[in-house]
Structures are given as structure tokens and as C-alpha cells.
Amino acid sequence: MQTIKFSQTVSLIREYLFPLGCAVCGQTLLNKREAWFGLCGNCYDSFPREQRRCCSACGRPLISEAEICMNCRRTDAPAVAYDSMTLLYQYIGRAETLLKAYKFGKHRVLARFFSEKLISAMNCLPSGAIWTPVPPRKGKIKTAGWDQIEHIARILEKQMNIPVFRCLKRIASKAQKTLGQSERLTNLQGRILCTKNPPEEVIVFDDVFTTGSTMDVCARTLKSAGAKKVHGICLFYN
Numbered sequence: 001m002q003t004i005k006f007s008q009t010v011s012l013i014r015e016y017l018f019p020l021g022c023a024v025c026g027q028t029l030l031n032k033r034e035a036w037f038g039l040c041g042n043c044y045d046s047f048p049r050e051q052r053r054c055c056s057a058c059g060r061p062l063i064s065e066a067e068i069c070m071n072c073r074r075t076d077a078p079a080v081a082y083d084s085m086t087l088l089y090q091y092i093g094r095a096e097t098l099l100k101a102y103k104f105g106k107h108r109v110l111a112r113f114f115s116e117k118l119i120s121a122m123n124c125l126p127s128g129a130i131w132t133p134v135p136p137r138k139g140k141i142k143t144a145g146w147d148q149i150e151h152i153a154r155i156l157e158k159q160m161n162i163p164v165f166r167c168l169k170r171i172a173s174k175a176q177k178t179l180g181q182s183e184r185l186t187n188l189q190g191r192i193l194c195t196k197n198p199p200e201e202v203i204v205f206d207d208v209f210t211t212g213s214t215m216d217v218c219a220r221t222l223k224s225a226g227a228k229k230v231h232g233i234c235l236f237y238n
């Protein structure tokens with residue numbers, strides 16, 4: 001924990017002394033607002049809230065008039081434990097550059113942009129719902145030096161006044177991205193624990209939604225610990 005705090009302090013000092021350009025196009029940031037979000041005005045505007053109709057089961061954008069997408073309508077589609085899923089941007093092009101700049105390119109300031117997008121996408125939910133981050137994989141923080149989701153959680157708390165309740169914990173499992181969908185579920189089953197009594201209504205947030213299995217296991221865990229409703233939100237989807 002001490003090491004994480006230290007590396008965050010170092011990165012804050014570095015960001016102050018040597019400000020990075022726009023996380024997407026690299027252009028010099030021209031004013032306070034651009035520097036605050038780490039994005040130039042053009043790149044900021046290129047991420048409007050996608051006002052698309054989304055599948056009520058998985059949250060992916062819908063192509064047809066139906067309420068549920070083709071994938072979720074399949075009879076062999078696994079039932080999901082979350083009550084709703086909100087997905088913001090497809091993980092391609094600029095969106096991919098953006099997340100990579102945040103995760104690997106030292107543009108930690110983007111957590112402010114992500115927090116703002118998360119809140120504006122979820123502002124229609126009942127106000128009693130409490131935000132909970134997806135727990136990091138064991139060893140990830142050690143390798144990367146910081147927890148990217150936890151950093152967003154801190155911005156939500158400190159700069160947006162959104163209470164964040166940390167109650168999920170992950171026990172060692174293989175990295176999800178190396179596995180297929182069914183393997184992902186088995187890999188995670190029972191490996192996410194709820195360490196405190198959860199709130200009645202929870203919003204679980206994460207960066208990327210791929211198969212939904214991490215969200216599903218988080219929702220299952222929260223519900224078996226007593227949560228009544230679990231909503232998911234992810235910044236990007238594959």
C-alpha cells in the first residue's frame with residue numbers, strides 16, 4: 001500500500017512539472033479545463049455519451065427493435081446475475097488509445113474524465129445505489145504498480161463526492177484475458193468474495209467489458225451476500 005501511495009505521489013509531482021499533452025492526439029493542452037481532464041477540446045468532444053438503445057440484459061447497443069440482443073436471446077445464453085448493464089464506448093480507435101494512455105502511458109489524470117463519464121451515464125439510477133469497484137486481480141498491482149480502477153474510485157470519492165464502498169475481494173485466479181467465456185466463469189466462480197455486508201442496491205464499475213463474466217460473478221457474490229439489486233457499468237466494451 002505504501003509503495004502505491006509513493007508511486008502516486010511521484011506521478012502527481014511529475015504531472016505537475018512535466019505536463020503531458022492530450023492523451024489521444026498528443027497536442028499541447030491549452031487551458032485549465034483541458035489539463036484537468038488530460039484531453040484537448042476536440043478529443044474530449046469526440047467521446048459524447050452514446051445515446052443508443054442497449055440490450056436490457058448485457059448492455060450492448062441494440063441493432064433491432066427488440067429489447068434483448070441476439071446474443072442474449074439464444075436459448076443457451078447463460079443467465080446473468082446483474083439487473084442492468086451500462087456500457088459506454090466501443091473499445092476501438094480513439095477509445096483504445098485513451099484507455100491505453102491511462103493504463104500504460106502515465107496519463108492518470110484521465111481518471112477525472114472517466115469518473116465524469118461514469119456518473120453522467122448512471123445519473124438516472126435510484127440515488128440510494130452505492131458504487132463498488134471490481135476488485136483487481138491478485139498480483140496485478142504488483143506488476144503495474146497501481147490499481148487503475150481504485151484510482152477512479154478515489155476520484156469519485158474525493159472530487160465528485162460519490163461514496164464508494166469497497167466490499168469485493170479477489171483471490172488468486174488465472175488472468176481472465178487468456179481464457180474463453182466458459183473458462184472465464186469457472187476461473188472466477190467462488191474467487192470473488194464479499195468481505196462486508198453489501199448495500200441493498202449496488203453499482204459495480206470496471207474499465208472493459210468483454211464477456212461479462214467478471215461482472216456476473218461480482219453480481220452473484222453481492223447478491224448471495226444480501227444485495228437486492230446489482231447494476232454494472234463499464235467504460236468500454238469489446
Ligand SMILES: [Zn+2]
Pocket residue numbers: 022023024025026027039040041042043044
Ligand atoms: Zn487531443
Ligand SMILES: [Zn+2]
Pocket residue numbers: 055056057058059060068069070071072
Ligand atoms: Zn444482450
